[in-house]
Amino acid sequence: QVQLVESGGGLVQAGGSLRLSCAASGRSSFSIITMAWYRQAPGKQRELVAAATMGGSTNYADSVKGRFTISRDTAKNTVYLQMNSLKFEDTAVYYCRAFLMGSDYWGQGTQVTVSS
Numbered sequence: 001q002v003q004l005v006e007s008g009g010g011l012v013q014a015g016g017s018l019r020l021s022c023a024a025s026g027r028s029s030f031s032i033i034t035m036a037w038y039r040q041a042p043g044k045q046r047e048l049v050a051a052a053t054m055g056g057s058t059n060y061a062d063s064v065k066g067r068f069t070i071s072r073d074t075a076k077n078t079v080y081l082q083m084n085s086l087k088f089e090d091t092a093v094y095y096c097r098a099f100l101m102g103s104d105y106w107g108q109g110t111q112v113t114v115s116s
Contacts, residue, residue, distance in 0.1 A: 002026040002105040004096045009110030012086055020081040022096030022107055034099040035072060035079040039092035088116040
């Protein structure tokens with residue numbers, strides 16, 4: 001079992017920055033292969049924002065490339081999402097997701113609201 005707890009969301013003006021954190025815990029947490037951030041805006045499907053593998057590989061949605069940075073602290077079992085130059089369209093609930101061999105887990109989500 002893995003528990004994921006996100007934090008760092010909030011209200012920010014367009015052009016501002018936020019840093020999201022997702023801490024993993026549980027007896028299977030050290031078997032996590034990939035950690036990722038997804039987001040879901042009202043009326044839209046949940047989409048992948050960024051992902052980071054245990055080996056250090058990262059990938060990003062085209063819409064956030066150059067603005068968002070995902071990083072992992074393996075020792076702390078925590079993944080971060082540094083979000084810069086935020087836009088109104090980044091407003092969404094952001095979810096953390098952890099992938100293990102044969103299973104995956106979701107966090108409860110954290111709201112990010114960007115005011116224009």
